[in-house]
Amino acid sequence: MCGIVGLFLKNPELRPQLGAHLKTMLIGMTERGPDSAGIAVYHRPVQPTQCKLTAFHRDTGYPWREVAGQLGEALGAEVDVERKGNHAVITVDAAEADARAWIARHHPEVRVMGYGQLMEVYKDMGLPAEVACKYALDGMEGSHAIGHTRMATESAVTTEHSHPFTAAPDMCLVHNGSLSNHNNLRKWLRRRGLEFETDNDSEVAARYFAYRMGEGASLAEALEAGLRDLDGFYTFTMGTRDGFAVLRDGIACKPAVLAETDDWVAMASEFRSLANLPGVEKANIWEPKPAVVYTWSLQEAA
């Protein structure tokens, strides 16, 4: 069992409260996932020439400044670093792939949890309330965010195994369910040159969707392809640079509820997580249909 939540703000005036609302939503899913929790927040865009990485190391005393200094020197780029718990947001005036490659080569002990120009990813073991406090989620502004509370069934309880999983710039995935063909799919993707960081089935799904989009598929097309290629139970919520998407498998054993007002769209495993959103009493509330792709984007909302 796991809990997933997503909040997409159509009304820009609500952006300062994004984190506060997501925190309430995440805590609402504590009973579905008390092992660990994670969030991806879309905010604080960097300059077009820059990228930002959310990096993790178990040690809260990890020398992020030193590492960032070495990275800047190696790439000949300006680097800024901000420590949050055992994560650090590293902003680099260089291409994201180069920065990630340098970290992988010189600091393999560091795990890059998310990368791109907007998205920051924080995930950790512990109750959702503890994780939300550790990373000061309630102070975060932004346009949209997704979150996950985990009760592990398929792989170990570690920060690395927690969701969201990132597989492309500004893209991440949270998953409630279990995939039955993830080993085959992982092999299939490895043969196509993809690398994996964990044995988690949800990471396979994230990389699969990224692979499809890398081939040129739109977000909706990639999700449609997933209906054919992914076997198992799933409710997915995916965050991208300009929106978010929800997909359930054809049998729809894993719960999901959607709510929409003029100001926001929200998704959660259970309504409990939506119960405190502003104006939810008047929201349109429904259960997403099985095997139907739901997407929202900032362009449509504008």
Next chain:
Amino acid sequence: MNTIDLSQTSVRELNQRLHGLAPDTNERLWRILNPKGQHALVAGLNVPIEVQIDGHVGYYCAGMNKEAKVVINGHCGVGVAENIMSGEVRVKGNASQAAGASGHGGLVVIEGDASARCGISMKGVDIVVGGSVGHMSGFMAQTGHLVVCGDAGQSLGDSIYEAILYVQGKVESLGADCIEKEMTPEHIERLAGLLARAGIKADPHRFRRYGSARKLYNFHVDHADSY
């Protein structure tokens, strides 16, 4: 009227208070505020009281209901009125999966849409849905009626026994051993009665009837070699 605010009272306290009511209680009207999607609200009622819930509820709301009349002014989660024995449960919004599952009697009205597996294994309950139902609705339905004013998803009435299904809109597909049957005057009358009880306006002549072909649920001696 007794009003219980769930921002002040726990679900357990509420349910225990309602379970403690005697059949001849004078406290017949109850209003519940701030349900906020909590689970198992007013489950296991067994006295003839009226309960109105203002807001959206979680899983198994009004489960095992007996004699009580429950109105939910909102959306409801999985398994509303599951195993209902008698009385009435009405949802003003949409319902999630397995509404009225395995219900033995009484009436369940979903004014909006119901998701997958509505009326799964129903055993005598009458369910009237103002909107559409999702896939596998009426799965293994044994007896009772499922009325759908909108459309029905895939595999309607799969492995159905003797329940009767009336659908006004499109049926995406019928499940194993479920077939369309003639809408005789007796069924028009029966459906008109169900719609009237549910307070839902629809013309019974526009509905089609589905039920069991009765080829699956009995052992057939010609199939002995298959086992």
